[in-house]
Amino acid sequence: MxxxxxxxxxxxxxxxxxxxxxLEEAVAxxxxxxxxxxxxxxxxxGLNQILGDGAxxxxxxxxxxxxxxxxxxxxxxxxxxxxxxxxxTTIPVVHRQGDGxxxxxxxxxxxGEAVWQCDKLSPTPSELDAGILPGAPxxxxxxxxxxxxxxxxxxxxxxxxxxxxxxxxxLLLVPTLWPGGTQLNAxxxxxxxxxxxxxxxxxxxxxxxxxxxxxxGYRNETLRFGFGAPVYTAAINFDRLSLFGNGNQEQMAEIQxxxxxxxxxxxxxxxxxxxxxxxxxxxxxxxxxxxxxxxTATEYFAGCARKIxxxxx
Numbered sequence: 190m191x192x193x194x195x196x197x198x199x200x201x202x203x204x205x206x207x208x209x210x211x212l213e214e215a216v217a218x219x220x221x222x223x224x225x226x227x228x229x230x231x232x233x234x235g236l237n238q239i240l241g242d243g244a245x246x247x248x249x250x251x252x253x254x255x256x257x258x259x260x261x262x263x264x265x266x267x268x269x270x271x272x273x274x275x276x277x278t279t280i281p282v283v284h285r286q287g288d289g290x291x292x293x294x295x296x297x298x299x300x301g302e303a304v305w306q307c308d309k310l311s312p313t314p315s316e317l318d319a320g321i322l323p324g325a326p327x328x329x330x331x332x333x334x335x336x337x338x339x340x341x342x343x344x345x346x347x348x349x350x351x352x353x354x355x356x357x358x359x360l361l362l363v364p365t366l367w368p369g370g371t372q373l374n375a376x377x378x379x380x381x382x383x384x385x386x387x388x389x390x391x392x393x394x395x396x397x398x399x400x401x402x403x404x405x406g407y408r409n410e411t412l413r414f415g416f417g418a419p420v421y422t423a424a425i426n427f428d429r430l431s432l433f434g435n436g437n438q439e440q441m442a443e444i445q446x447x448x449x450x451x452x453x454x455x456x457x458x459x460x461x462x463x464x465x466x467x468x469x470x471x472x473x474x475x476x477x478x479x480x481x482x483x484x485t486a487t488e489y490f491a492g493c494a495r496k497i498x499x500x501x502x
Contacts, residue, residue, distance in 0.1 A: 190470050191427040193332060195360070195385050196227035197392035198407035201297035202366065205239045212236070212266045218420050219267070223274040225422040229331070231279045231387040234341050234364040235292065237263060238283060245282060257284040260295070261303065272301040277331070279387075281340065289322040292340060294364050296329060297479035305329040307338030307362070310349050316342075326352045334359050334427055341365040344373055354380040359427055363387065374399040378460065383433040383485055394423045397431050398464050426466055427472045433486040434461035440481040441465075448472065462486060 198218045205211040215232060222230040237257050257263045260282045271278040280303075292309040308315075308324025317323075326349075327338045337358030344363065345350045349370065353361055361376070363369055363386040364450035373384050378399035386393050393404035403423040407413050432441075441463055445454055453467040456462070465483075467474050477483070484492075 190467065190473070191333060192424050193334065193427065194226045194228050194373055194422055194424045195394060196222035196225060196230040196422040197385050197387045197394055197403070198222065198230060198232050199387065199392040199412075200233050200236075200387050200457045201407055201419070201423070202233065202389040208237060208239050208263065208381075209266075212264070213241050216266055216270045217280060218418060219270050219274060219276070221418045221420045222422060223276050225420065226424075227276060227422050229277040229279075229385075229476075231362050231364060231385045232267075232281060233389055233392075234281045234294075234366045235283050235385045236267075236281055254272070255283065256290045257282050260284040268297055268301050271297045272299060275299045279362055279364060283321070290320045292316060292321050292323060293324070294338060295342065296331070296336075296364070305336075305339070309340040310343045311346050313342045326356070328356050328358065331360075335359045339363050341367055342368075348374075350376045354382070358382055360385060360425070364377060374401075378431075378462070380458075381485065383425055383427075389419075392421055394421065394425070396425065397429055398455065398462070428467070430463075430465040430474050430478065431485055431486045432463040432465060432484070433489045434463065436489065437463060437483050441482060444481055445446075452477070 200215055206232045219230055219346045238255055264280050267280050276299060278296055278297045279294045282371055283292050292312060294301040294307050296305040298304050309437040310324050312321040312323055337353040337356060337357050339349055339361060361382060361384040363384055365386060365388045367385045368388055368391055374395055375386055377395045377397055381397045383397060384395040390408050396402045403421040405421050406419055411417055412419055441454055444452060451472055453466045453468055455464045
């Protein structure tokens with residue numbers, strides 16, 4: 190079973206007195222994520238933007254003023270914590286690169302290396318006016334899992350999610366300053382993917398059925414009053430299968446009869462999708478797939494599209 194624990198952190202975007210204060214708080218949440226068993230932790234967008242979003246009567250920061258000249262130096266407390274905690278961390282920053290400004294996140298390895306840079310594909314109009322450049326899609330293979338990335342406004346454009354699907358992304362990392370929209374839930378369900386969304390007000394981890402398996406943030410009154418930690422962790426089974434009803438429906442009851450509690454089967458009636466998950470490490474989902482001649486939803490629709498193209502005049 191390819192199971193990995195992922196944390197999302199709803200780090201507050203309140204006004205901070207300094208970048209050092211904000212990073213000190215972020216390190217404290219990384220420590221809690223590590224204590225919850227997180228192998229990979231996602232932080233919200235633009236950590237070096239320390240003045241908040243204007244909700245407290247203060248103006249939003251100007252990206253061209255607060256962009257990091259040397260983001261690794263500025264984010265050193267987070268890099269050191271990542272090494273000490275032996276985990277992987279996304280560090281999202283607005284930074285100068287070459288002759289322009291990028292809104293990016295960097296994936297930091299347990300050795301403290303920046304192994305992947307993922308740039309914001311679709312900056313907002315105000316970001317473009319501030320000089321932030323649009324990026325290009327980038328992907329990374331992490332522990333055998335295909336990672337993709339989207340930052341905040343990226344999720345508003347279907348083409349940005351479509352390129353993730355075409356690349357076979359299994360986990361989409363989303364540092365953001367907005368909720369990401371229900372399109373993320375639809376993306377996960379339609380493409381049998383998952384998303385780890387870090388947003389100050391409501392961070393969440395979405396599974397292949399489009400359901401949130403961990404969620405929380407500063408919308409919670411108790412968290413706003415200072416109780417608890419804005420860290421949400423889930424063990425994700427990357428071998429869980431999404432199966433379209435047609436061609437699989439007769440086998441599902443037989444699988445449950447044979448394996449009983451060793452499997453978990455759920456049915457999304459409205460979308461005609463079965464979700465099959467082994468509860469026994471000695472019973473891989475792929476073995477069940479072969480034994481019963483099942484076809485994943487992705488394979489089913491790809492086959493249908495192929496036949497349509499072949500018969501189109």
